[in-house]
Amino acid sequence: MHEELVGVAANHITSGAVTAALLIFLASYGAIISEKIHRTIVAIFGGALMIVVGIFMHFYSQEAAIESIDFNTIGLLVGMMIIVGVTKDTGLFQYVAIKSAKIAKGNPWKILIMFSVITALFSALLDNVTTVMLMVPMTLVIADNLRINPMPFLFVEIFMSNVGGTATLIGDPPNILIGSAAGLSFMDFVVNLTPVVIVMFIVLMPLVKFFYKKQIETSKENMERVMQLNERDGIQDALLLKKSLIVLAIVITGFFLHGWLHMEGATIAIFGAGLLLLLDKKNPEKALHEVEWITIFFFIGLFVIIGGLEHVGVIAWAADKMIELTQGSLAITAMVMLWGGAIFSAFVDNIPFVATMIPMVQEMGHTTFTDPTELNTIWWSLALGACLGGNGTLVGASANLVVAGMAEKSGYKIGFVDFMKMGLLIMFVTVAISTVYIYMRYL
Amino acid sequence: MWVKDYMITDYLTAGKDLTILEAVKLMVENKTNSLVVVDENKHPIGTLSSYTLVREVVPAYLKDDPIFSNFGAEGTFDKYAEKMKDHKVDDIMHKDFHTLSVDDAMIEAASYAIKASRRIMPVVDKDGLMVGVVTRTCIKNALYNTLFKDEQIDPENGGNNK
Structure with missing residues (x-):
């Protein structure tokens, strides 16, 4: 009976449609990884192609594509970018x-500690690239x-931006995607990810000291120069600075309370952006120009491409295969997400990876991990892996490339290679900490 | 008003293989703020101005937002000047310059001059041979002559800019 139903529902999906959707997805992924064509061009064209082919082969439509776009993620990104x-x-x-x-008295090592804290904190509350x-x-x-x-x-700022970004819902795009899709609140992230990120920070600082402290020593005279600034x-x-601080305070408070207020992240971010523009009262052209539309359109295109793949059933199939491989074990699935996510994200963009994994994990939530606490363990593993993997290589995260x-x-x-030697070590240490944390807290 | 009436025919040119160091020397010695880079056949292939040179001294991280330079250390200017002095003019010159012809109206020169970074525009004759340049000084002279009809200046000598 059940199989018959599935058969009827999926009747109009031909194997040709599955092949076409999969080809568009893989070609787009390949093009994004190769970096021969700008990833946003790939996403826009790939998304449009998925719709066109989907209409001809009866598996996708414009309406379905628009439904696939996570406008909460888009709104959150745009709002924060404006602010x-x-x-x-x-x-x-x-x-x-x-x-x-x-405050560090111009002492280079103490400045490095201060800048690490600032980078981690700002990355947790703003986006890493900014x-x-x-x-x-x-x-x-x-x-x-x-x-x-x-x-x-x-180097240390790159590491700390990726570690700090892991801590909150708004810290890193994978977290925004996960939080939005899984319905996890800002507080959920603070309760579940911030503690382990603080541990990572504390563990990393002696490591940084060991490698770098000697390299940055300087004279009293030079320190004095910093004190003169x-x-x-x-x-x-x-x-405007005061107005910005007020809005930032409102927005961050809003994020802490958004689960309780029953407001999505996008509502809070766009509200803050609107309020700041209103308080500033200048022509919004410059503020809107600051929005990284290139990134926004990348997300939109990606959502549409993955939506097509979902509509032909490939995502559900892949989720089933993965559960088969892990034999439905929560521990194994979580570790695959964590370590697989980290290794994958070290070499390719973590955004398309997480965007593809999300519907797979959702599917697992329907079939295998029906208990929400079990499913959340998978979400945290995915978030930790995808974010921390960004430290592995110079191409692991956009922030790394911006710094470089x-x-x-x-x-x-x-x-x-210079970066990778240190980056892989940092990635290994932080993911190892995550492994212990996940075992102790969730398994 | 016509370009041909205000262009200067005594102008400075340089080859693209000149270093920044040599270009600075040439411009200071000739007391000019801009020059035209030409190929072997004396065809203009780029322009260079004091703006271009200054732009090279400012490192990328301060170009995006000069606010950070408020905390700039003494010696930073010297450090980046030293770093860029051996770069070739070919790498820094403006290649998207605008070429005027002798028959163009002054408004064309004025309109292109206000686009950022274009301090000098080569002027060519009907055969495409370079016969002069229009700098912002030339345009300033044209402005003077159009506003002060009783006391015309000689455009060729009016400015202090070659």
């Missing part, structure tokens, strides 16, 4: 960075003042 875009020109972040360097785009120039300026090599700082010099618009790009243009080339 950050307005705030970053006020001088707030420069103020915080200089102030912290002075965080590093603010931290890299600040670091280079401070390193010039201290007459030291900025390279250890740049005036943190207020960077403030461009004190009034800015550094190279300023005369500091970060070598792929």
Whole structure:
């Protein structure tokens, strides 16, 4: 009876349709990984092609494609990008960075600790790319003042942005995707991921000290130069800075309460963006220009491509296969997600990976892990793996590439292999910590 | 007003293999803010101005947002000047410059001059041979002559810019 029903429901899906959808998906994935064509072009064209082919082969439509787009993720990203875009020109972040360097008394090792904390904290509350785009120039300026090599700082900031981003719902795109799809709240992330991220931070600092402290020593005279800097010099618009702080406070409070308020993340972020634009009252053109539409369209295209794959049943099939392989064991499935996710994300973009895994995990929630606490274990494993894998190589996360790009243009080339040696170690340590954490807390 | 009336025919050119170091020397010695880069046949292939040179000194991380330079260390300017001095003019010159012809109206020169970074525009004759340049000084002279009809200046000598 059951099989008959499935047979009827899937009747209009021909094997040709499955092949076509799978080909479009694999070709898009291959093109994204090869980086020969910009990933956003691939996503837009691949998504459109999936709809066109889907209409001809009766497995997809424009309506279905639009339904596949997770507008909560899109809204959350756009809202936060607007808020950050307005705030970053006020001088707030420069103020915080200089102030912290002075609190550290200009001592390079203490500044490195301060900048690690700031990078991790900002990455947890804002997006990683913005965080590093603010931290890299600040670091280079401070390193010039201290007459030291900025390279250890740049490495550590990459590591801390990926580790810090893991901590919250809004910290890293995989978490936004997971939180939105699984209905997990900001507080759920704070309760389940933030503690282990704090442990990682504490474990990583001695490691960083061992490798880098000697490389960044400098003279008293150079430290004095940092102490002479005036943190207020960077403030461009004190009034807007205050307004930005108020909005950021409202938004972050909103995130902490959003599960309880029954509001989605996008509602909070867009509300904050709207409020800040209203308080600023300037022409919104510049603020909207700051939104990374390239990333937004990448997400949209990706959702549409994966939606097509879902409609032909490939995702459900793959989920079943994976459960077969792990024999339905929660522990094995969680470890595959964690380690598989980390290794995969170290070499390719974690966004398409997580976007593909999400419907698979949802499918497992229908078939195998029907207990929500079991399913959540899978979600946390996926989030930890995908986010922490970003540290493995220079191409593991967008933030890494942004740092490398800015550094190279300023005369500091970060070598792929140089980075990978340290990156894989950091990834291994943090994923190992996650393994212990998942076993102790959930299994 | 016509380009041909305000262009200057005594202008500075350089080859694309010049280093930045040599270009700075050439421009300072000739007291000019811009020059035209030409190929072996004297055809314009790029333009260079003091703006271009300054742009090379400012490192990428400060170009995006000068706010960070408020905390810039003394010596940073020297450090990046030293780093870029051996780069070739070919790598930094503006290749998307606008070429004027002797028969163009002054408004065309003015319109292109306000587009960022274009401090100098080569002027060619009907056969495509370079016969002069229009700089912003030339346009300023044209502006003077159109506003002060009683006291015309000689465009060729009016400006201090070659």
